Amino acid sequence: xxxxxLLAAVVCLISCWGMNxxxxxxxxxxxxxNASTTGANQGRPHMNVLCQNTYGASAYMCxxxxxxxTAGSVTGTAPxxxxxxxxxxxxxxxxxxxxxxxxxxxxxxxxxxxxxxxxAWTSATGDxxxxxxxSGTGWELMNETPCNSSLKVACCQPPTS
Numbered sequence: 001x002x003x004x005x006l007l008a009a010v011v012c013l014i015s016c017w018g019m020n021x022x023x024x025x026x027x028x029x030x031x032x033x034n035a036s037t038t039g040a041n042q043g044r045p046h047m048n049v050l051c052q053n054t055y056g057a058s059a060y061m062c063x064x065x066x067x068x069x070t071a072g073s074v075t076g077t078a079p080x081x082x083x084x085x086x087x088x089x090x091x092x093x094x095x096x097x098x099x100x101x102x103x104x105x106x107x108x109x110x111x112x113x114x115x116x117x118x119x120a121w122t123s124a125t126g127d128x129x130x131x132x133x134x135s136g137t138g139w140e141l142m143n144e145t146p147c148n149s150s151l152k153v154a155c156c157q158p159p160t161s
Contacts, residue, residue, distance in 0.1 A: 027156035029062055029071040030055045032078045039082065039118025039128040039147030047082065047121050051155035062156035064101070064141060067131060071139060071154075081154040085115050085129040085143060101143065118147035 033050035041047050044061060051059035062071075063084045087099040090111060098108040101115075118128040130145040131154060145151070 026159055027060070027062060027066040027070075028159050029067050029074070030059060030155045030157050031074075032081055033153040033155055036078075036150045036152050037082070038124050038150055039121055039126075039145075040124035041121050043121050044084065044117075047084075047153050050153045055155050055157060059155050059157055062154040064129070064131075066156045067154050068139065068141075070156075078152040079133040080145075080149075080151050081131050082121075082145075082151045083129055083131050083141075083154045085117065087111055087115055101141070114143060116143045124148045 030051075031054070034054045035050050037047070037050060041050075047061040048059070051061055061082070061084050064086045067083055085101055087101055089108070090097055090099040091108070092098075093108075097111040099111045099114055100108055116127040116129050118124070118126055121128070124147050126147050127144045128147050128149075129141065129143045130149075130151060131139050131141055133139050
């Protein structure tokens with residue numbers, strides 16, 4: 001039983017580090033993609049292409065952390081955008097990996113419930129993560145946006161030196 005618990009702890013450490021590693025990105029929000037897409041866009045590389053077509057070769061789909069740390073109250077031309085979720089503070093509770101998501105003030109939840117990306121941005125069914133601008137409250141994170149919604153993408157660039 002101890003070996004199983006040790007194995008579970010090691011697996012959690014590796015998977016949680018991987019989930020939290022994405023939060024280390026330090027890009028800067030540039031704006032929205034010119035084109036809209038559903039969540040079924042052939043993966044994150046193709047979401048990045050929408051940003052590259054608008055902002056150049058180094059542009060890519062923003063993570064939640066990048067967006068909320070650099071977008072401020074900018075509304076842009078699209079008030080509802082696809083965005084890449086980021087999980088924080090992941091722990092294994094003995095049955096599943098539980099995390100918190102950047103941008104949400106919720107308690108720990110199942111990592112699979114929080115990390116919604118329309119099956120890694122390849123499916124028009126299910127849910128994806130987006131941000132929406134609401135007058136009076138500003139940007140809010142939504143992790144239950146229907147994948148068949150046609151939204152623009154929140155685009156970032158690497159920081160300039």
